Amino acid sequence: MFKRIFDFCIALLALVLLAPVILVVSFLIAVKLGRPVFFRQTRPGINGDPFNMVKFRTMVDARNENGELLPDAERMTRFGSFLRKTSLDELPELWNVLKGEMSLVGPRPLLMEYLPLYSNEQFRRHEVRPGVTGWAQVNGRNAISWDEKFKLDVWYVDHQSFLLDIKILFLTVKKVLARDGVSGEGEATMSRFTGNSDE
Structure with a gap:
């Protein structure tokens, strides 16, 4: 209950x-990337229950001759990359925190399509509310492997505390200022999770 009150007040x-x-970022996105300004996507929340996460848009809606979206690297603009590196694209998620769908700190909400690909241990990351930032984000963000990321997420589930959350929020500020670990190696964002090769 204290965590929820803290989340609500800070958000x-x-x-x-x-x-x-x-307001300024919204205006610049409308001018540089077009509308809509916000990117909404269904993500798994606590216990894997779906919710609509909202972020600032960072990519253009460029498609090939078949009407299919181009790869992320081709749709990402310099301005969109700046929003991601500074984590400004995450600001609208504070609204999800106010609604109780997310927490300030917790495992990042990934894609719904990943749910059936998790091992039982990896699925434990959904025992808590997803976060705007998390233990994996301050220990490598998108520059670490999926296996490492999930182990860090589950570690947080087992060790969560108010003091740990404060530590993560503090480290997040440092990471954002350093613009560290924004994308995976050779990727515009993060490579897709395709499951566990040993299962």
């Missing part, structure tokens, strides 16, 4: 204080 305060930044 509300952040949305109020960052309102000018959110």
Whole structure:
């Protein structure tokens, strides 16, 4: 209960204080990338239950001759890359925190299609609310392997505490300022999870 109250108060305060930044970023996205300004996608929340996560849009809607979206690397613009490196694209997720769908700290919400690919141990990452930032994000972010990321997520589930959350929030600020681990090697964002090769 204390974690939920803390999340709500900090998210509300952040949305109020960052309102000018959110308005400016929204305007720039509309000008540089077009509309819609926000990117919404169904993601798994606590216990794997779906919710609609909202982020700032970072890619253009470029498609090939068959009407299929081009790869992320071809749709990512310099401005979109800047939003990701500075984590400004994550600011709208504070609204998900206010609604109780996310927490400030927890395993990042991934794709719904990954759910059947997890091992039982990996699925334990859904025993808590997904977070805007998490233990995996401050220990490599998208530059570590999926296996490492899931082990860090489950470690957080087993060791979560208020002091650990404060530590993660502090380290997140440092990571954002350093723009560290934004993408996987050779990837515009993070490579897709295709399951566990040993299962």
